[in-house]
Amino acid sequence: MKVADGFWLSKKGYNVNYASQAYKVETTENSIKVLATPYTVMNRGMTLGGPNLEITYSSTSENIIKVHIDHYRGGLDNSPRYELNEDTGYTPVIERTEDKVALTSGDTRVEIKIGDDWDVQFYYKDRHLTGGAWRATSIISESQFTANARMNLQEDDEFFNYPQDAHTTYLREQLKTDIGECIYGFGEKFTPFVKNGQTVETWNCDGGTCSDQSYKTVPFYISSKSYGVLVNSSDKVSFEVNSDTVSKVTFTVPGEELEYFIIGGENLEHVLENYTTLTGKPALPPAYTFGLWLSTSFTTSYDEKTVMSFIDGMKERKIPLQVFHFDCFWMKEYEWCNFEWDKDMFPDPKGLLDKLHNEKGLEVCVWINSYIGQQSKLFDIGKEKGYFIKNLDGSVFQSDMWQPGMAIVDFTNPEACEWFKGLLKKLFDMGVNNIKTDFGERIPTKCKYYNGMDPIKMHNYYTYLYNKCVFEALEDYYGKDKACLFARSATVGAQKFPVHWGGDCYAEYSAMSETLRGGLSLCSSGFGFFSHDMGGFEATAPADVYKRWCAFGLLSTHSRLHGSTSYRVPWVYDEDGDTEACDVLRHYTVLKGRLMPYLWAQANKTHNVGVPMMRSMIVAFSDDTACKYLDQQYMLGDNLCIVPVMNEEGIAEFYVPDCGTWTDIQSGETYEGGKYYKRQCDYFQTPILARPNSIVTYGNFDAEDKMTVVYDYLEKADAVIYGLEDGKSATATIYDSESNKLTDIKAERNANVITVSYNSTDKNFTVTAEGKTVEAKAGTTSVEITL
Structure with a gap:
């Protein structure tokens, strides 16, 4: 949502009041509460109007700072809430001096200046992450004329457009970005991978992969400076990523409250680990x-x-x-x-x-x-039982958009959920x-749910x-x-x-x-x-x-x-x-x-840690500047870099991070780190590069006698050590298909000898390094490879 009119002004029809002074600062055992005024209060007469903002800084999980901003607190409690793993008993460290107050959660810290000149800054250890100062935290009032004009520009569409209701109040935060800082995430976005310069709105749509619409919108982003920001709202959150104010990420939500989390970490993998601690770890899909x-x-x-x-x-x-x-x-x-x-x-x-x-x-x-067509025999059952989303007048919401006369199951109704599960159970049987x-x-957004939740905020949820x-x-x-x-x-x-x-x-x-x-x-x-x-x-x-x-x-x-x-x-x-x-x-x-x-x-x-199995190069190598813009290659797990070939010429262009010598696991070709490469590939030569100082384990799988990926992952396995440097070590773990740990493997190199230790097993497997293979026999715990 773009509101700025250049550096000094706001667009016509918008009145913006910025937090300008931490007028009153109170601390409790686990929070900092700030009354922020839109100007410096010089006398008692200036306290007779507003709008003021009540801002609470707290932490409910280590390395995560929670910021909650209220304008009016008298609204209805009818917003769906993301299921977050918050520990309300978590106690951060709060310190106060004459001119500032700080809250520290693990290694992540927020500092708020007391008094004039609004200033809030976030840190991880001594590393500055982001912050907001002059003209950052704000409340926006939209004139009715502007609201009407905006609504008139929207097509009355029951699915795709934001609802026609006039939102005339918005809360906004603006967080500074550094020179060269890159922003990523927001869910599944098909636009350029680096989101700087883009307007991103979280509103789930069925738009294919060729537009700025998304099937999966997530009001969360990460920064190349190794921090993340989650806006805790299922509403249509509008992000301006260096696109309204070009040195800031701006996010705006309609209504009278705004809550967001600043998530710190050593690197981006650690940030995502902390984020999934808050929002949930991925379940582990079965091995098959x-x-x-x-x-x-x-x-x-x-x-x-x-x-x-x-x-x-x-x-x-x-x-x-x-x-x-x-x-x-x-x-x-x-x-x-x-x-x-x-x-x-x-x-x-x-x-x-x-x-x-x-x-x-x-x-x-x-x-x-989750749609039930009118010709389905389930339609009349769902209508009679009240299992469908309804129109405002209480009738069943229906559309011809996908199936003629379709209704939509209302999953806020517990009975509807059990009914739906029962239908699935027959398939499982x-x-x-x-x-x-x-x-x-x-x-739809012009509708009502069984539990009375706001239908606008239910759209994404x-x-x-x-x-x-x-x-x-x-x-x-x-x-x-x-x-x-x-x-x-x-x-x-x-x-x-x-x-x-x-x-x-x-x-x-x-x-x-x-x-x-x-x-x-x-x-x-x-x-x-x-x-x-x-x-x-x-x-x-x-x-x-x-x-x-x-x-x-x-x-x-x-x-x-x-x-x-x-x-x-x-x-x-x-x-x-x-x-x-x-x-x-x-x-x-x-x-x-x-x-x-x-x-x-x-x-x-x-599953256990929360780091994505498929990850961008910048997530895997947060300290390598060259990785910031790479979006045509990725890491599959910790140790394999994949470079899909996406052109008729069969050319792969890729960058190899500067951490040693990488090895193509198919051809055996090696690539010195810190360089860009261009390679002609036939259909069988997609670059798959093993990270230096790593172990990649291979199983005994052959299409001649196996047609399933579920087999004994240890018997006759080969633990291949890639690019192990003198004085360095590499590790790997082998599990069975039920996630029981079979063995931990550790390889250490001293000059020309690699010592490989592992847990005693009842199966033989092999260890390979630089073309030399030794057998790790059942009942033993170590082998040596002399190079």
Whole structure:
């Protein structure tokens, strides 16, 4: 929301009052309370008007400073609240001197100047993070004329636009950015990865991957200076990232209160660890979900015969397949969602699912959304029971936007949640293991909910309740360690319900790049796992794009082949006897299977610590200035740098961080750190670079005899040590598929000897360094490699 008119003025129709003086400062055991006035109070007569702001600084978690700003406190308590892990008993350190007061939480500190000249600054240890001084914290009043003019410019759309109600009061904060500081995050954003210069608004939309709209908006950003900011509002938060006042990040919320958190850390990985401590750690998807998923695609024609031909075709070509996904038309047209199989296409769904499980060794996923079409037999039940979102007059909200006459399930109604879970349980009884929770963005604002929550603020929050309900149903049925969604919409805290995929992308290289930017932004916002439609969703990709996307998809945390109007099995891309698409898909599927001991250990770390498994280079290397603008490569776990090839020329351009010599795990080529490289790659040569001073563990996986990524990750495993320098060490852990730790491995180098120690095991595995391999035998605890 842009309000400034140059340096001195505000736009016509807006009156801005800035916090100018900490007129009164009070401290309690765990907070600082400030009465901020819009001018320096010189006499008692100046206290007769306002507007004043009441600002409370506190901490409910280590290294997180909470700032709560009130103008009026008499509003209704009808706002949905993010489920935050706040410790109300946490006690920060508060110190006061004559001219300032400070609150310290762990190593993160806020200092507020007492008296004239408003000044608030945040620090991590002795490192300055950000702050607000002159013309920062403010209250904005919008004239009715301006509000009316703004509303008249908006189309009356029940889903996509912000509601027509006139908000005439806003609270705003402006936090300073340094020269060269870069801002990232805000959920899944397909715009340029560095958000400086952009206007970002948190309002979930179904807009594809080619616009500034987002399926997953999160009012949280991180800075290259290693701090994060969460605005605690499910409303439409408007961020101006160096775009209104070019030296500040400005965020504005409608209404009379504003709350935000400043999150400190040693580096960006630590910041995200602290952020997910507050908002929730990602759940751990089952190990099998890291294998290859294959979809029927969306509007394609398919039945049981088609499904089996796909599955048998993959097996004949020795392409390991783990999950089969049935998209929308597993249900009869016009009847979405009725949670019943189309008997014309699938006369014996239970028998089909049994066959997929028992004969083919596959898991099964089906598509749903939270919309009930009028032709669904569930519509009348939901209407009668009051399970749907309602219009203001009490009638059921309906639309023809997606399904004719559709209603939307109201997940603020506990009975509606139990009803929905019951419908899912019938699918689980049949053998469905996973649910794709599509949509959740097209949620009205001129409506009312069962619990009376503000419908405007429910628009973004709705998806949290929707996915939480489905995830809980999976946990209730299969256990807490076996639940997995394939979700499109999300907001703060939804990382607890993985996995999330990147929405509807076009089948071209530009969309690959958009998808990657969206994934890196999402994973910079606390989400640990990410997937996308391999081959692109809309249209049919040329074979060239498809093959490159197969590599990118199988080098993401989760890998699903899915499209709209055409199938995504590889042989449809091969012509005149060529098998290259099949060969490429097999190559990377087998490679991912071999990497499962490493990937599974990294997934466990993401779950336990909260650091995203797929992360941008700046998150992984916060001190490397060259990483600040990199958005065409990423780290997959701690130790592998992935460079997707996204052009017809087959050229990979990448930067290698300055921490030693990196090694391509496929070709063995080495790259000196701190340099940029350009490399020609065939379809089998996507750069996968192992970090120096690291261990990557490989499993005994071969498509000749294995078609599942769930196997013994220790037996005949190979712990490969990359670029270990003299005097340095490297570590790795191997878990079984149930997350039980099998062994910890540590390698230390002294001159030309690498000593590798590990826990005693009952399985043999090998250790490799610089082409030399030794056997780590069961019952032993160390080996040496002489180079």
